[in-house]
Amino acid sequence: MRGEVLSVIELYLGMGILVLVALIIVLAAARKRPQAVNAQRHLAAQQSFFRQRQQELKADFNTGLIDASQLEELEQELKRQLVNETDQRPDFEGLQSKQRSLYVLLLLIPLLAILLYQLLGYQEDLALRQMQQEIVEAPQLSPELLEEFEQRLQSALAKRPDSPDHLSMMASLRRQAGDFAGAAPYYQRLLELFPNDAELMAQLAQARYLANNRQLDGDMRQLLKQALAIAPRQATALGVLGIDAFAKGDYLTAIDYWQRLLPGLAAGSSEQAVIQQGLATAKERAQAAGELSGLSVSVAVDPDLGATPDGVLFVVAKSDDGNPMPVAAVRRGVNQSSWPVSVFITDADVIRQGKTLKDFANLVITAHISLNGTAIRQHGDWIAAPQTIEAGEDKALTLLINQQLEK
Known part of the structure; x- marks a missing residue:
């Protein structure tokens, strides 16, 4: 339905833009009309002056101020002036015709847009999106x-x-x-x-x-x-x-x-x-085949803490020499139905380049639920007490998350 609404909006927006362009053209043409009207008035004045001047020349001829040859010469000069004025006037009738065409075009553009919309199949797009929504919601x-x-x-x-x-x-x-x-x-x-x-x-x-x-x-x-x-x-x-x-x-x-x-x-x-699940199985099989060394860690939550929040579980292995950089880490999204969680910390999880788990005599294993998905513990995160294990020791380790960092 949202796609349908968007398509309708796009249609009317496109039509509106076309109409706006046509309006701009019509208004630009309309701005020329006063100039043409003024030119037409000027031409009428010239024609009136021509007739008046003709009468004056004939009066001068009748009174003997000019002879016939002078009358003819002056009339010819007057006609040439009128012709020049006429040739320089704007094509007012042509402008009116163009304006009428633009008004017709202004009316036709929305109709043409709708016709084009249907011919290109956009109307069918609306029906498709509506049907798609019905299929999803059915x-x-x-x-x-x-x-x-x-x-x-x-x-x-x-x-x-x-x-x-x-x-x-x-x-x-x-x-x-x-x-x-x-x-x-x-x-x-x-x-x-x-x-x-x-x-x-x-x-x-x-x-x-x-x-x-x-x-x-x-x-x-x-x-x-x-x-x-x-x-x-x-x-x-x-x-x-x-x-x-x-x-x-x-x-x-x-x-x-x-x-x-x-x-x-x-x-x-x-x-x-x-x-x-696939990762856990792959790690188990790789360990069984001797291709991967690792530690099996089970993490549970103390029920006394109440409902377990959604977050990210981090199980981290550090060396016991005081180096704050983790040796290895496993990250897993969890919710209330995830517990208990079993993870395998293997050489594939080692962060320190070129190292394996066996390169460290002892490992300190910690676990915490991060509420905002970050590996660094913050106030409000749920944590387990750390446990130390020999890196080569082949046994399962259990961690219990039983406290919350104070805010």
Whole structure:
């Protein structure tokens, strides 16, 4: 409905601009009219003077002041003066004709704008947006409504095959119907129109990947890599590449992609839960294969604190030598239904470049819920008491969040 209102506003705004331009032209022409009227009055005065002067010359001839040859010469000179005055006058009749044409044009512009609006299919756009809103708000999808929507969309695309809005609608419609092969050509055309759009690159690669029985080929991988080169945190690209790596047993690569993806996901969302579970599984399997060293940490909240707030859980490992810089950190969005939370702190989470967890004799593990999403503790954050563990110790650690930093 909002799109429909915007389209109507755009229509009337465009018509208003056209009418305003026409008005400016008409007013500019109207400003010339007084000049033409004055010129016409001047011409009438000249003609009156001509007649009066003719009479005076004839009177002079009759009284003998001038002879016939002088009369003829003076009359010819008088006529030449009148002709010169007439040639220099504005084309008043032509100006009136132009003004009448402009008034007609002023009336025709809104009609032409409406006709053009309908011919280009914008009227159909309003119906499409309204139907799209109905589909979104409907408690149960109607096959008849979807079919009518697709038919209208195809009709609109026939009129404007390069309309980004219509191409995007059709791609989404095909994807939601599970027809990924059918969605791919629309993403392809969109990418041709917007060749540097990372989102379109990732969407096209994902559609082809799903249509290809979840198998990435070289072209798909290249598209995803190109998308990440433009937008390093492009969610679709990171997700697909992580899934592909996980399916191939390349758990370290999957962990890398998913850890880059996780901070951009909404706290408590289903997408975040899926990626968190995938990360945990990838870390477990990498540890079991001896590819990754790490610590298993379980974090719970003391029920005496009351309802757990939505926020971001930070589990941080520091060395016990007093260096304030963390050795490793894990960040996870949480809400009231998240607890308890299990995380794995692994070498993939190490912040200090070139280091692994085993490079530190002892690690101090802390946890806190940040209410504003920052790693630095602030007043109001919920915290757990720190625990120290040997870096090479193979045991699970449990932290209990049981206090709140005083405001």
